[in-house]
Amino acid sequence: MTEFPITRPHAQVHFGVFFQGVNHTTVWSDPESGSQTDFATFERVIRTAERGLFDAFFLGEGLRLRESRGALHDLDVVGRPDAITQLAALAAITTHIGLVATQNTTYSDPAELARRLQSLDVLSGGRAAWNVVTTDNAWTGANFRRGGYLDHALRYERAQGQLNIARQIWDAFPDGTGAPAGSGSSDGTVAHVSEHSALFEVELDPTTPRSPQGHPIIFQAGDSPQGRDFAAANADVIFSRHGSVLADALEFAADVRRRAVAAGRPEDDVKIFPGTGIIVGDTPADAEERARWVRWNQVTPATALSIVGNIWGEDLSGYDPDGPLPAHDPVVEELGGERGSSTTGARTREIAAQWRALAEAEHLSIRELVIRNNSERGFQGTPTSVAEDLIRWVRTGAVDGFNISPWIVPSGLDDIVDRVVPELQERGAYPTSYTGTTLRHHLGLRAPLTRRTAVGAA
Amino acid sequence: MPSSPFFVGLDADGAGAHPAAAAVTGLSGADLVSGARLARTVRQAENAGLTFVSFADALLPAVPGSPAAARLDSVTRAAFVSRTTTAIGLVPQVPTTYPEPFHVAAQLASLDIAAAGRGGWVASVTRDAATADAYGRAVVGDLAREARDVVQVVRDLWDSWEDDAVVRDVATGRYIDRDRLHYVDFVGESFSVKGPLITPRPPQGQLVVLAADGDVAPAVGSPARPGPAEQLVDVTLVGGAGVSTAIGNAAAARERSPLAGINIEVVLDAGGRTGAERLAELRASTPAGVRSTWDTRALQHVGSAAGLVQLLTDLATPGPDGHRPVDGVRLLPAVLDVDLPVLARDVLPTLRAARLVAAPRPGATLRESLGLPRPANRYDVRAPAAAVSV
Ligand SMILES: Cc1cc2nc3c(=O)[nH]c(=O)nc-3n(C[C@H](O)[C@H](O)[C@H](O)COP(=O)(O)O)c2cc1C
Numbered sequence: 127m128t129e130f131p132i133t134r135p136h137a138q139v140h141f142g143v144f145f146q147g148v149n150h151t152t153v154w155s156d157p158e159s160g161s162q163t164d165f166a167t168f169e170r171v172i173r174t175a176e177r178g179l180f181d182a183f184f185l186g187e188g189l190r191l192r193e194s195r196g197a198l199h200d201l202d203v204v205g206r207p208d209a210i211t212q213l214a215a216l217a218a219i220t221t222h223i224g225l226v227a228t229q230n231t232t233y234s235d236p237a238e239l240a241r242r243l244q245s246l247d248v249l250s251g252g253r254a255a256w257n258v259v260t261t262d263n264a265w266t267g268a269n270f271r272r273g274g275y276l277d278h279a280l281r282y283e284r285a286q287g288q289l290n291i292a293r294q295i296w297d298a299f300p301d302g303t304g305a306p307a308g309s310g311s312s313d314g315t316v317a318h319v320s321e322h323s324a325l326f327e328v329e330l331d332p333t334t335p336r337s338p339q340g341h342p343i344i345f346q347a348g349d350s351p352q353g354r355d356f357a358a359a360n361a362d363v364i365f366s367r368h369g370s371v372l373a374d375a376l377e378f379a380a381d382v383r384r385r386a387v388a389a390g391r392p393e394d395d396v397k398i399f400p401g402t403g404i405i406v407g408d409t410p411a412d413a414e415e416r417a418r419w420v421r422w423n424q425v426t427p428a429t430a431l432s433i434v435g436n437i438w439g440e441d442l443s444g445y446d447p448d449g450p451l452p453a454h455d456p457v458v459e460e461l462g463g464e465r466g467s468s469t470t471g472a473r474t475r476e477i478a479a480q481w482r483a484l485a486e487a488e489h490l491s492i493r494e495l496v497i498r499n500n501s502e503r504g505f506q507g508t509p510t511s512v513a514e515d516l517i518r519w520v521r522t523g524a525v526d527g528f529n530i531s532p533w534i535v536p537s538g539l540d541d542i543v544d545r546v547v548p549e550l551q552e553r554g555a556y557p558t559s560y561t562g563t564t565l566r567h568h569l570g571l572r573a574p575l576t577r578r579t580a581v582g583a584a
Numbered sequence: 585m586p587s588s589p590f591f592v593g594l595d596a597d598g599a600g601a602h603p604a605a606a607a608v609t610g611l612s613g614a615d616l617v618s619g620a621r622l623a624r625t626v627r628q629a630e631n632a633g634l635t636f637v638s639f640a641d642a643l644l645p646a647v648p649g650s651p652a653a654a655r656l657d658s659v660t661r662a663a664f665v666s667r668t669t670t671a672i673g674l675v676p677q678v679p680t681t682y683p684e685p686f687h688v689a690a691q692l693a694s695l696d697i698a699a700a701g702r703g704g705w706v707a708s709v710t711r712d713a714a715t716a717d718a719y720g721r722a723v724v725g726d727l728a729r730e731a732r733d734v735v736q737v738v739r740d741l742w743d744s745w746e747d748d749a750v751v752r753d754v755a756t757g758r759y760i761d762r763d764r765l766h767y768v769d770f771v772g773e774s775f776s777v778k779g780p781l782i783t784p785r786p787p788q789g790q791l792v793v794l795a796a797d798g799d800v801a802p803a804v805g806s807p808a809r810p811g812p813a814e815q816l817v818d819v820t821l822v823g824g825a826g827v828s829t830a831i832g833n834a835a836a837a838r839e840r841s842p843l844a845g846i847n848i849e850v851v852l853d854a855g856g857r858t859g860a861e862r863l864a865e866l867r868a869s870t871p872a873g874v875r876s877t878w879d880t881r882a883l884q885h886v887g888s889a890a891g892l893v894q895l896l897t898d899l900a901t902p903g904p905d906g907h908r909p910v911d912g913v914r915l916l917p918a919v920l921d922v923d924l925p926v927l928a929r930d931v932l933p934t935l936r937a938a939r940l941v942a943a944p945r946p947g948a949t950l951r952e953s954l955g956l957p958r959p960a961n962r963y964d965v966r967a968p969a970a971a972v973s974v
Binding site for chain 1: 699719775
């Protein structure tokens with residue numbers, strides 16, 4: 127194993143939990159798996175996370191049901207609540223944990239979204255965050271008044287405009303008790319908000335006061351160069367995909383820090399929280415066996431054929447999942463938007479060629495190949511070894527924390543809270559109690575970007 | 585006996601329904617929007633046995649530039665109290681004019697899930713042009729058409745999942761049965777929506793839709809939607825300068841919706857002062873330039889608790905034909921902190937003792953509390969006969 131230098135010997139591990147919603151990685155077929163929509167499931171997960179002193183509870187968003195070749199995709203967990211509504215209900219039954227709502231900038235109206243987010247922030251006593259996503263396509267747009275009107279190249283421009291309006295709305299009220307002291311209007315009146323740009327013509331008087339943390343924390347989830355620049359200029363936290371291979375995570379962190387500095391911010395101003403999974407066992411062999419079991423149950427035969435069929439652009443459900451990949455090339459050039467964002471526009475033949483090479487080199491069936499592609503998903507081991515791995519990740523400066531997706535709900539955090547957290551605490555790498563009540567405090571963030579007297583001031 | 589119970593709803597917005605409520609109570613913007621205060625108010629309303637609370641809302645403040653006009657989003661408020669209560673209906677006002685219908689449908693369905701079936705919706709109309717500017721959109725000219733289309737597509741979206749769409753069929757690997765999910769393919773004059781919703785069908789099937797009289801017309805038949813006009817509103821709320829006018833309006837509204845109730849603005853005698861004195865003070869304290877929500881077309885009761893009990897008794901008591909004059913009321917208290925305690929102490933217990941109203945049962949859905957059936961799913965093609973013949 128390559129050794130990476132410890133650059134932050136006292137850094138603490140932070141945890142968030144990502145309640146996935148739409149996915150095939152929670153094993154819904156397990157008898158222990160609960161409802162994916164009953165409030166009780168969300169309640170159990172968030173209470174466990176709060177007991178484990180997690181910084182935040184995250185909800186994702188997807189604004190159209192996914193399809194496979196023109197029919198609704200029927201293999202994955204699907205059907206989730208509106209994030210802000212659900213988090214508001216959860217706010218009332220929790221006291222410390224942060225509440226992160228993924229909300230798309232392309233299909234929302236800035237004044238309304240800013241108000242809803244700030245409402246959650248005020249009601250929760252300063253625990254809200256907005257995970258800004260920009261997934262866009264005409265296919266999703268078919269559910270909205272404007273349709274698929276936005277050119278893909280403009281999506282981060284629109285995101286920036288939305289955020290600028292949101293900040294004006296959030297900063298319009300004078301600072302109240304508990305809000306960070308700063309440059310808020312001191313005459314006791316609410317500022318008028320006005321934004322006139324190529325994408326927005328917006329004028330309003332806001333109604334939402336500031337919260338104890340000022341306004342919602344900004345998360346960003348997106349990986350393109352524009353996405354990273356948007357985060358470097360605006361975000362408090364990046365929710366990244368780089369949570370399995372340390373060298374890759376370090377490279378990503380260095381890139382983000384470079385971009386933050388270029389944007390005029392201190393290099394540690396953007397916290398890095400990759401999405402990841404954690405599987406613990408009593409012994410290394412036990413953990414390995416559990417991880418193998420989880421991976422095989424995440425990728426059912428039907429799911430394996432569907433994932434490969436999406437790349438090949440045809441129905442492969444008649445193929446043998448335990449047999450080889452199709453001998454012919456994919457019948458489509460590019461992927462459409464209907465399977466979600468991450469692979470949109472990817473070149474199918476390139477992917478197929480990579481997969482075929484891997485399958486041939488390692489003698490993998492269709493299902494084994496998909497499992498292999500899925501398997502670099504975080505951490506496994508005994509509570510002790512997992513804790514040590516996590517600490518190394520944080521102390522080499524690769525990440526600030528982890529956004530854990532449990533492989534089963536609602537019980538999937540129990541092991542982590544009951545077994546990994548104490549190991550981290552014993553090593554002085556995890557808090558033993560919440561020391562504040564706002565998400566800004568948990569994350570150790572500076573004042574909001576708009577409320578700093580000078581860039582870099584603590 | 586009338587089949588449905590007499591309902592008594594309460595608007596629980598901010599400091600109260602009168603625009604000077606915050607000024608006379610001295611509540612700051614931060615007090616007005618605090619979660620603790622909200623939870624306390626709704627708990628008090630639940631303990632008083634009220635059928636539901638509504639949360640008035642608008643994107644823009646009643647008094648531009650005033651921190652005392654602070655107000656949080658209504659669905660978010662309703663969701664926040666969904667887990668601090670167990671019986672009372674939670675009914676946010678959400679306008680039909682500018683918000684995205686797809687988001688509205690998902691938000692309200694999610695409220696109903698969190699509230700275990702106690703969700704409702706006051707589908708309102710936004711008439712000012714300033715809101716169009718806040719959205720950065722052109723002013724909606726045909727407000728009635730927009731309201732009708734939005735309520736229709738939201739109702740379609742709530743049905744776009746059948747109740748049993750999640751099948752978790754381990755043998756085939758299918759989590760959902762795609763035949764029990766439906767594209768709504770709504771095409772209106774100003775927008776279209778594909779569907780299905782991202783959120784499953786809410787526990788009530790359809791949330792209870794309330795609307796002010798005249799705001800939401802029945803859906804019309806069209807080539808895309810043949811068949812009779814569809815009623816889009818469950819509870820119509822009417823006003824009227826006097827009691828008999830209001831009763832007449834309610835009788836007319838019953839033609840267009842299963843239930844009709846009367847909005848009543850109340851200013852009660854309290855704290856050694858008469859309602860009339862309190863109202864005079866409120867009038868004198870009303871800030872200049874207010875976009876008034878008071879002195880609407882609602883009926884008003886300014887005076888004693890006993891007088892209000894008498895009024896509600898008259899409205900709730902069936903006549904010789906066995907029918908009540910109206911199905912219920914929604915009370916708009918001028919100042920929540922003053923009027924709600926009087927309602928809780930001197931008005932509702934008397935009505936309950938006389939068996940004219942009943943407190944909702946913990947765990948009951950709002951539909952059950954209102955005596956409304958749970959609707960069948962419009963997309964469910966299985967014949968009821970086939971279902972029972974198994
Ligand atoms: C860890 C992670 C989580 C994400 N979660 C969501 C989500 O819940 N909803 C969504 O619409 N997009 C989500 N996205 C997708 C991004 O929003 C998407 O990549 C977007 O188009 C950003 O663009 P970019 O990656 O091209 O910069 C997520 C992305 C990442 C990296």
